[in-house]
Amino acid sequence: MMSKVLGIGSIFPEFSKTACVEIDVDAPGKEFTTIDNSYIKGKWAVLFWWPKDFTFVCPTEIAEFNNNFDEFDDRDTVLLGASTDSEFVHLAWRRDNENLRDLKFPMIADTSKTLAEELGILAEPEKVAYRATFIIDPDGIIRWVSVNDLNVGRNVQEVVRVLDALQTDELCPCNWKKGEKTLNETLGL
Template sequence: MIGIGEKFPDFDKIAVVSLDKGKEFENVSSSSFINDDNKWTVMFWWPKDFTFVCPTEIAEFNNNYGEFRDRDTTLLGASTDSEFVHLAWRNNHDDLRGLKFPMIADTSKSLAEDLGILVAGEKVAYRATFIIDPQGIIRWVCVNDLNVGRNVKEVLRVLDGLQTDELCPCNWEKGEETLTSALEA
């Protein structure tokens, strides 16, 4: 699996961005959000559309969309399902109709493969979350087993810590003091 300190892979994928007829799909590429001097990116992956745990996570990321935006962070969701399956799911599921971020379709599985997050055999993505800094470098990776949903508040907490560019102790929360190293004292 690709890790911390590595450059996030370049990609250009189709995504569902709207339910409006004729405006459902757009291309989303790494060049449209990486290397923006001020923007961070959070990309999260789920295994399959039309399942049980996945919509709870997607809805929770959407509920916190404003929190990511307030942190100058682009939010992206992705799976290996097609854009047509994404669109059908959004139309079919009450919690997904009003999504404010793109649902990227990695039908070729090329990006998931580059990231090293494909489940052996079934070739669906693990529940992986990447925090990418404005220079396109991965600063945090968290991967959950297929049966366990992630904690969006923890993603925000880690993003806050990374954005301080300071030492953050265990259980640190935004607004709390950071640490000073012996070298700085």
């Protein structure tokens, strides 16, 4: 059971967390950085959570987000991944898993679990994060939330589709995709 998930229209919480950003063994000391709200201020952002490092479903999702990194970048959207594991576990996992070595986005370490708790996405009794995805607008407002159970991966293309729809700021029908007419255009609104 989880607490109430922070929802649409809510201000994304203030945070400051260490993140794994590099695994280059030739550049020691550059593996980690601090990520906070200033990293996403004034930009669209997608923040996705996974339960634990060194598991089975999680790397498939992380790799798929990475495969689609340019889709987010083309939309001027910051992509961030997070779990409640430490930055050192993130680093070890990236070095260990071939699909995670060349990530183009930071892996946030919420070891205190404070951000996951504020977002309402901690699974009991383990206190690991559900597979939650948040789209945040340039004003820091949560515009979309999706939460999957621990054992079910998400659809990255659906995240991109919803981001496209939100960025139109128009009425978008069911299954709408970028390039199709919005209802505003269809109805002359």
